[in-house]
Amino acid sequence: MKKILSLVSAFILATCSLTSFAEGRTAEQIYKECGIGGALFGSSSPLLAMISNITWDLGTTAATSEMTDACSVDSAEVAAAIYIHEAYDLVETDISKGNGQYLNALTSILSCETKSVDQLIGEIRTEFADVIDASDYQGLEKSAKANALYELIKPHLSSSDSASCSLS
Amino acid sequence: MFPASLFNILLIVFLVLFGSLASSNTSNSSLPSINDFASHDAVSWRRLIHLAPSSSSLPTPTVLSEGFYLSAGNLHHELAEQELQATISLFRDADNGAQAICRFPARFLWLRQHYQFDPKLTLKHCARFIEWSGFNSLDTISLIFVSGYMGNPASTFGHVLLKLNSNDGQYSNGFFDLAINFGARVPPGEAGHIYITKGLFGGYTASFTNEDYYRRDLVYTNSEQRDAVEYKLKLNEFQKQLLIAHLWELNNHVFQYYFLRQNCAYRIAELLELVLENDNIIRRELSYAPATLFHNMEQYAPAAIADVTLIPSPKRSIFARFQDLPKDHQQIFNQLVSADGDVKTSYQTLDMNEEQRSRFLDLLLDYNTYRLASVADEDKPTLLARRKVIVSERLRLPPSDSLSARVRGQFQSPIGGSRPSRINLSHTSNYGIEDRTSIAFSPFYYDALGQHGESGSEIIMMNTELSYADKGGTIRLDHIDFLKIQRVNTTTPAIEREKRFSWRLGLQGSNNKGCRACLDLDFSMGLGRAFELNKRMLVYGFVDALYDGQYKEFAVSPTVAAVYSYRQFGVKVDLRSRYLVTSGRTENQLDIELRYRIEQNLEAGVVFGHGENDRATIKLAYYF
Numbered sequence: 001m002k003k004i005l006s007l008v009s010a011f012i013l014a015t016c017s018l019t020s021f022a023e024g025r026t027a028e029q030i031y032k033e034c035g036i037g038g039a040l041f042g043s044s045s046p047l048l049a050m051i052s053n054i055t056w057d058l059g060t061t062a063a064t065s066e067m068t069d070a071c072s073v074d075s076a077e078v079a080a081a082i083y084i085h086e087a088y089d090l091v092e093t094d095i096s097k098g099n100g101q102y103l104n105a106l107t108s109i110l111s112c113e114t115k116s117v118d119q120l121i122g123e124i125r126t127e128f129a130d131v132i133d134a135s136d137y138q139g140l141e142k143s144a145k146a147n148a149l150y151e152l153i154k155p156h157l158s159s160s161d162s163a164s165c166s167l168s
Numbered sequence: 169m170f171p172a173s174l175f176n177i178l179l180i181v182f183l184v185l186f187g188s189l190a191s192s193n194t195s196n197s198s199l200p201s202i203n204d205f206a207s208h209d210a211v212s213w214r215r216l217i218h219l220a221p222s223s224s225s226l227p228t229p230t231v232l233s234e235g236f237y238l239s240a241g242n243l244h245h246e247l248a249e250q251e252l253q254a255t256i257s258l259f260r261d262a263d264n265g266a267q268a269i270c271r272f273p274a275r276f277l278w279l280r281q282h283y284q285f286d287p288k289l290t291l292k293h294c295a296r297f298i299e300w301s302g303f304n305s306l307d308t309i310s311l312i313f314v315s316g317y318m319g320n321p322a323s324t325f326g327h328v329l330l331k332l333n334s335n336d337g338q339y340s341n342g343f344f345d346l347a348i349n350f351g352a353r354v355p356p357g358e359a360g361h362i363y364i365t366k367g368l369f370g371g372y373t374a375s376f377t378n379e380d381y382y383r384r385d386l387v388y389t390n391s392e393q394r395d396a397v398e399y400k401l402k403l404n405e406f407q408k409q410l411l412i413a414h415l416w417e418l419n420n421h422v423f424q425y426y427f428l429r430q431n432c433a434y435r436i437a438e439l440l441e442l443v444l445e446n447d448n449i450i451r452r453e454l455s456y457a458p459a460t461l462f463h464n465m466e467q468y469a470p471a472a473i474a475d476v477t478l479i480p481s482p483k484r485s486i487f488a489r490f491q492d493l494p495k496d497h498q499q500i501f502n503q504l505v506s507a508d509g510d511v512k513t514s515y516q517t518l519d520m521n522e523e524q525r526s527r528f529l530d531l532l533l534d535y536n537t538y539r540l541a542s543v544a545d546e547d548k549p550t551l552l553a554r555r556k557v558i559v560s561e562r563l564r565l566p567p568s569d570s571l572s573a574r575v576r577g578q579f580q581s582p583i584g585g586s587r588p589s590r591i592n593l594s595h596t597s598n599y600g601i602e603d604r605t606s607i608a609f610s611p612f613y614y615d616a617l618g619q620h621g622e623s624g625s626e627i628i629m630m631n632t633e634l635s636y637a638d639k640g641g642t643i644r645l646d647h648i649d650f651l652k653i654q655r656v657n658t659t660t661p662a663i664e665r666e667k668r669f670s671w672r673l674g675l676q677g678s679n680n681k682g683c684r685a686c687l688d689l690d691f692s693m694g695l696g697r698a699f700e701l702n703k704r705m706l707v708y709g710f711v712d713a714l715y716d717g718q719y720k721e722f723a724v725s726p727t728v729a730a731v732y733s734y735r736q737f738g739v740k741v742d743l744r745s746r747y748l749v750t751s752g753r754t755e756n757q758l759d760i761e762l763r764y765r766i767e768q769n770l771e772a773g774v775v776f777g778h779g780e781n782d783r784a785t786i787k788l789a790y791y792f
Contacts, residue, residue, distance in 0.1 A: 079344070083380075083382065086382075086383065086386065087382060087386055089537050089540055089541070090386070090390060090537060092559065093533050093534065093536075093537045093559075095563075096533055096558075096559045096562040096563055097530050097533065097562060097567065097568045098566065098567020098568055099567050099568040099569070100568075101341040101343065101385075102343075102382075104340060104341050104343075105340040105341055105343035105344065105382060108336065108340035108343075108344070109340075109344075121567060122567075125563055125567070126563075128563060129560065129563040129564070132556060132559050132560050132563065133560060137556065138552060138553060138556050
């Protein structure tokens with residue numbers, strides 16, 4: 001098992017390239033290749049097992065640290081993809097309420113170049129309502145829901161050229 | 169007489185020899201030495217290289233992995249000196265110095281206060297360190313206490329994290345700030361008894377890890393529903409930089425892990441002792457619980473605490489907001505979340521104005537989120553179906569105007585009570601049968617009457633009692649509570665479907681034969697109910713199933729108890745019966761305890777017992 005994880009980690013390190021990484025990829029793809037949970041456990045995300053008072057053995061921990069560094073959340077797209085995938089339920093809750101810590105964290109990586117945070121939240125909520133009301137939404141796996149939300153958020157993400165909402 | 173020319177030659181030879189000798193002496197005396205430092209700086213250097221204190225019986229380096237130490241000495245005074253010289257030599261190496269300071273930025277920061285280095289050496293070129301640490305955007309550092317969690321034995325006594333708060337963190341609630349954690353490296357699937365044994369006796373190594381803070385929040389607050397207390401630290405620029413630079417140095421290095429002392433709290437306390445230059449964060453405690461770190465900070469380094477914030481768990485906040493609802497809204501809420509609740513209720517028909525409906529739906533949604541994180545997979549489809557409807561309805565209404573989710577639900581900080589370890593002196597009279605004087609020690613003692621914020625609940629570990637008979641003068645091992653946990657759950661008014669059961673378990677040994685150190689082991693598990701009559705009074709009842717070690721048979725034991733607290737006073741009345749299944753024997757016992765808290769860590773009390781064990785006890789307990 002350790003060998004497999006080490007090989008997976010090495011493969012990911014070898015192939016992980018920040019700039020080309022997020023282009024054209026879904027949230028799930030980004031998460032699998034950059035998210036810690038994805039690298040350790042494949043497509044599922046057993047954060048409960050991973051993040052607790054105890055940590056895993058040296059090999060995977062080292063790989064985790066390296067990988068987090070290589071797939072740096074300098075890119076708002078990578079940050080958003082991983083964050084939405086891992087915290088989907090809470091992000092969904094806070095978007096619905098229009099307020100909350102998990103929404104605040106998300107808006108901190110959005111662009112406020114042309115719109116205020118409140119305007120952005122309003123737009124996201126309106127678009128998200130359409131996603132929720134889609135007939136197949138309830139039957140979707142969480143990763144698919146996270147993908148849908150990520151695609152909705154993506155056009156609003158900040159970049160190096162745009163003012164992040166964290167500066168407003 | 170010597171010819172002048174020969175004299176000149178001898179003089180020249182003498183000067184060359186003497187000169188080189190003097191020169192070499194000068195080179196040797198320019199080697200850095202631990203003796204160059206004032207005593208407190210020598211202590212700081214030893215802390216920086218994690219050398220066990222000189223009074224320790226283990227004068228060896230405590231970082232076990234390769235690459236942290238540059239020299240090979242083992243005795244602590246040699247290693248301190250050799251490590252100092254090796255570090256400075258490396259930093260002054262023309263070819264490797266620049267890279268070396270990136271590997272040991274804390275040593276560089278600290279040593280340049282005392283020694284000269286090439287002015288071109290600067291941490292600004294350490295790109296990976298700068299990026300990882302957020303060195304240039306670090307605002308403050310927080311110490312976070314996470315309350316105990318019964319779902320994991322290692323988490324029962326709480327946990328400690330560090331959080332590196334960035335300037336931008338205020339916009340993201342600090343969710344993308346780095347959280348620093350210290351934990352044991354346990355292989356997956358470890359058996360429980362091995363886990364406990366290795367954890368207690370150093371069978372694991374441990375290291376610091378780091379990730380975005382939101383991942384910790386997802387687990388500790390949203391999944392495990394643990395309260396937290398955040399202590400924002402008041403550190404100057406150098407102290408902050410030294411702390412994060414040292415964390416970088418410790419990245420992926422391992423220590424031996426001991427659950428009772430060299431644990432998460434201890435290792436973080438070492439970091440704080442380093443940057444605060446304070447010897448009192450770790451004192452001579454036999455055990456070091458997470459709460460001990462915070463008690464010591466409050467007592468011995470209060471100036472380093474800028475701010476304290478209570479962070480209630482989502483569950484606590486939800487229950488508090490539920491209590492704020494009008495009674496008719498509570499009934500509607502319970503109907504909607506019950507097993508028979510209609511999945512597709514139209515919330516627009518609720519008799520509420522828009523603001524009330526928004527708050528109501530917010531609470532329903534938060535409760536649904538909380539339930540989703542805690543139920544088994546087979547129960548999720550119904551929750552998800554309801555969730556879709558709630559979310560859809562909520563999105564039609566305007567956003568909430570405040571961060572209501574985490575605001576409600578205040579609680580008493582566990583740090584506000586007594587310290588976790590206890591030593592107890594008592595004298596018991598069995599009314600002429602046998603009077604005994606006892607001393608008991610426990611590394612962790614939170615009992616039902618204790619001031620730890622959870623009235624009625626208990627966590628007691630290794631409470632060991634020795635007693636001395638006034639007549640006869642014999643000393644014996646009287647009693648050991650190996651582990652006693654009592655979890656009292658009160659939810660008043662109750663949210664439908666919430667757990668209302670309290671539970672407890674215990675493993676203890678009692679000396680029933682009057683021998684020196686022979687113990688009969690009892691093991692018990694119980695379920696019960698608890699009711700909070702008002703803020704001061706709690707009543708609860710349990711039914712325990714147990715194995716009675718004295719009679720070597722199984723028993724059933726119902727208990728009813730009441731706990732009353734008012735300021736420094738506390739009273740507990742405990743009535744229990746024990747029915748031994750095989751022999752049919754019944755034992756009844758009534759205990760009444762009165763306790764007075766003299767000061768935060770000192771209590772006096774009396775206990776009257778009647779029944780199987782008639783006795784009167786006076787006691788004095790000191791917490792440390």
